[in-house]
Amino acid sequence: MLYCSTRSSLKKRYSFRDVLFSGFAPDGGMFMPEHLPILSIETLQRWKNLSFQNLLCEISSLFIPEHEITKAQIKELISSALSSFSLPDAVRLVHLRDSLCILELFHGETLAFKDVAMTCTAHFLRYFLRKDASRAMIIVGTSGDTGSSAIRSVLGVSEVDIVVVFPRGLITQVQELQMTTSIADNVYVFAADGTSDDIDVPIRKLFADSDLVDRYALMSLNSVNWSRIMVQTAIFLYAYLKLSMLHVTEDALPELEVVVPTGGAGNITAGLIMKQMGVPLRLVAMVNANDIIHRTVQSGDFSMFSTVTHTLAPAIDIQDPYNMERVFWLLSGGDAVFVKNLMESFHSQRKTTLQSPVHQKLCDVLSSGSVCDEGILQTMRRCWEENHYLLCPHTAVAVWKHYQSPVRDGEIRCCLATASPAKFAEAVHRAGLPLELPESLQVLPSLPTRFKNLERSDDWEEKLRQCIKSISEKRVTALTERQTLPHPCKN
Template identity: 50%
Template structure:
């Protein structure tokens, strides 16, 4: 299994090469050269598997046994999930009106990113110990990625992690989950800018090939293929939990509704679909609706500004994983993707070619949801089920409540409601915080401010160089 850049200008790499990369050297994103296809017998066999078993099976298709022997791979994944609060790692809640909610947030930071990042942290540690190597991890976060990434590598001697958070755009709990981690290898920066703005200095450092090579820069954002790979399991688990049986021909279809920000999770869904899983995908976004406009009209263009919403982790205007989806749907046409992405880089606006737009709209449904819709979905779900949704999960629930059909459907729930007290208050709800989150307010914090007007890339360079000398 080799991985190629979506833009076609980088040499193919193995899983280890993709794992230790951020963007590919040509600015593209790594994808498997071939997507494995699963037959009906395999789906039948997998249908009784637990979530961790599905992760193991799927990862073994994308990581060769020569790189990571299967027994070792199984052990790494077991270790990754050992800190999860739920015995099944993830949990399906079956609620009234056919609302199925797949809870993906039972990890340390109460967010779905713990699932992929805990595994990715184990894969990194395996290769680093084997090769006695040190890496520098650069992460921009809109809320949950930063804390999950920190938890996956904190205290490790062969990794330094540098996290940029958008000051004032995360919830207090999200910010505290990052700034209260006082470890020698953890460096948190509170930037006075939004999620898209903090990506710019990170891209600049990765584009400096000599600097990136000297300090072994890598990313744990969902530009990293490893995160996409683990997330494919969400779709198989959701499908098997929601399909009545696998004895019919054709196999029954399950609709999976995906709260979408940077697009990593929905990319994993597109790959699952390509592998032969009979799912219908819905990308649900908040008022930052670039993906919705691309699906509906072929209009992939920035709005004037990022809108602040209750579903703050989805307040993103440049969902970089769309590049992976377009590459998949173009038949791996890297020349076309390179042209489109370079055009977007300059003008921040592209009109998708007719064939590509048709493929996209046939692969994905989409829906844009307002803050008022989020509040109503939270209130309705509580009224009917005494079950609290986080605002991102409520984006998916709103779509479900608006559909007249009774197709089997699963809404992915990316985070615990406990992390979003302000959104709950808007819905006239109060939730008692779990002790793991309550304790954060009394802990020491540490972060470095990045002010407007500063050269953020230069500040990061200096800090990375200083950390390397310690």
């Protein structure tokens, strides 16, 4: 398995290690596998009783060549990565009233779905770094949950430094404190006076500087990173095998509808990949008032609003869903020239129109909806009243679709639960619902914090460059000091 850029028509190919230790491709595109393996009915039958961890191992081994990480090593790394989760198998299916089925993905340390892919990706990184005796520097822009999950996955890891930038005042207190209280020698946190989309601009520029990337071994742990998407594909396959394989006939596989609350379109990309690998999924992208994905599906209007709307579901307050580039590449049959022109037009003008036949292909594989804050609150209240089950506001964005369009006879549906409601106490309280915080969140306000500000008047790109340079100099100095210390066994 080799990888290519969504924007390059050249025949340059990359290894899994190459794309793991990268952000955006050098040409500004995103890395994707050259081809997708197809899963046969026989394979699905063979895998239907696997645990999530074992299934994730099978999927990962399809995309990671044996000569880079053996299957046995992949299994060991995944087991170690998910050992910190509060559930033995990391994820859980919950069946509620009126055929409401929810796949809980938030049982990691930071209580968000990103922990699943982030911890596995971090373990893949550490495998290569320790094997090569090398270092890496991670640069992450976050809309809320990604930053804390990325920090937690590499907290105190000696081979890695991490720089995280979050939008000040536009995320919950818990999300912010999970980042700013993570104090370690390898963690650097910035609070930016802007939106998550504003933060993506300088970070994309940093990764476009190939000399900078090479000199400081820069990489990303956003869902820009292919490994994150790869791991998330297993979530869709797990849901399918557990919910649909009981209905298999000799002639055909049943279809599963998966309702996905989305902002950056990473999970949607993972679901589409699994669909193209032969698993019959019907994908529904659900968004909040920041509805660029919904408008793109409905009319081909791929355009940003002038500002990002602050909603009760802040992790999906995104106007630049960068993983849609991967979606367009998949739907265009890997047409790199088309994708390059489309995305360059979008980023230069902040808008473009998706023409047929790609728009029609998008509509064939994806439906969508948009939910306002009041709809989120109503959904949270109804789910509690009917089930005594608390939804986080992002999961409510998905469940809203279920309540608006009940499951019909013969249909199978699953809604993804992307975060614990405990991370969004304000929304739970606004809904008038009870909430008991876990101890890990109760102690956050009492912990010391450490971060720096990025003011609106600052040159963010330059400040981040200086931070990168300073971290590197610090590591060189520390290494030099260690090398000049007398050996403890010598007089």
